[in-house]
Amino acid sequence: MRLRGRKGIREALEAQPELIVLNPADYKGKWHEVFGNDRPIYVELGMGKGRFISQHSLLNPNINYIGVDMYDELLRRAAEKAIGAREGSGVTLANLKLALFNIEKIEDIFAANELERIYLNFSDPWPKKRHARRRLTHANFVHKYIEILNDRGEIHFKTDSRSLFEFSLNSFADMGLRMRNISLDLHAEGLRTDLVLTEYESKFYERGVNIHRVEVMIGRQALEEHVCQLEKQREQAQVPDANEEDGALADEEA
Ligand SMILES: C[S@@+](CC[C@H](N)C(=O)[O-])C[C@H]1O[C@@H](n2cnc3c(N)ncnc32)[C@H](O)[C@@H]1O
Numbered sequence: 001m002r003l004r005g006r007k008g009i010r011e012a013l014e015a016q017p018e019l020i021v022l023n024p025a026d027y028k029g030k031w032h033e034v035f036g037n038d039r040p041i042y043v044e045l046g047m048g049k050g051r052f053i054s055q056h057s058l059l060n061p062n063i064n065y066i067g068v069d070m071y072d073e074l075l076r077r078a079a080e081k082a083i084g085a086r087e088g089s090g091v092t093l094a095n096l097k098l099a100l101f102n103i104e105k106i107e108d109i110f111a112a113n114e115l116e117r118i119y120l121n122f123s124d125p126w127p128k129k130r131h132a133r134r135r136l137t138h139a140n141f142v143h144k145y146i147e148i149l150n151d152r153g154e155i156h157f158k159t160d161s162r163s164l165f166e167f168s169l170n171s172f173a174d175m176g177l178r179m180r181n182i183s184l185d186l187h188a189e190g191l192r193t194d195l196v197l198t199e200y201e202s203k204f205y206e207r208g209v210n211i212h213r214v215e216v217m218i219g220r221q222a223l224e225e226h227v228c229q230l231e232k233q234r235e236q237a238q239v240p241d242a243n244e245e246d247g248a249l250a251d252e253e254a
Pocket of ligand 1: 046
């Protein structure tokens with residue numbers, strides 16, 4: 001079903017209850033029941049027209065996704081995109097919900113440990129100092145994210161705004177959070193086809209604007225897995241490859 005026309009947006013949204021959630025606070029602590037399974041839940045805060053969440057949910061049927069925005073017109077457009085992307089593919093919308101709410105009230109929507117990942121893509125930069133508290137990476141918001149993320153919880157943040165990126169790295173660091181895969185120019189080697197682009201990202205990339213990105217590990221398990229991986233990499237870098245050793249011995253013997 002297509003959701004067309006600017007008029008009657010509410011009616012159009014209400015006609016899609018299996019995809020659109022207009023009363024998300026009713027489901028606090030019950031989102032896994034909403035999806036009907038225990039799979040991880042990934043949320044994009046401020047999804048805009050929804051390309052990212054639509055593509056991600058299509059590519060990863062074993063993850064549940066929730067796209068969030070505070071404008072019903074954007075929910076309508078995101079719904080249209082998600083439906084359109086699946087047309088003729090046979091893939092259902094079962095792992096995707098689009099929820100209407102203001103992120104400032106996120107603690108009313110999700111319970112502790114309910115989410116596994118939060119994507120912040122091209123969040124409004126709020127460049128004026130007096131608006132710093134509105135930035136979605138301000139410590140006030142990050143404290144709320146920490147509460148609702150689970151043991152494997154992570155925040156993945158992308159932005160074109162250098163000042164917001166600097167602010168965010170400081171915000172995460174001041175809170176003692178561990179970061180990885182920090183990039184000041186995500187597509188420096190050419191477009192990263194392994195990552196799903198957002199609408200804003202495409203526009204900025206075409207204009208040659210650098211995209212900044214960071215992953216923040218919140219949950220204990222996420223952090224432990226990262227440390228384990230680093231240790232493995234260190235070991236591999238230190239211990240010479242068995243074949244190399246044999247080669248060296250052979251050289252010595254000769
Ligand atoms: C700059 S757009 C980025 C859209 C999309 N993530 C992208 O990268 O193309 C920021 C989006 O965040 C939404 N947004 C900003 N503040 C919000 C809030 N407090 N609650 C819900 N949505 C918000 C806006 O409505 C807008 O759609």
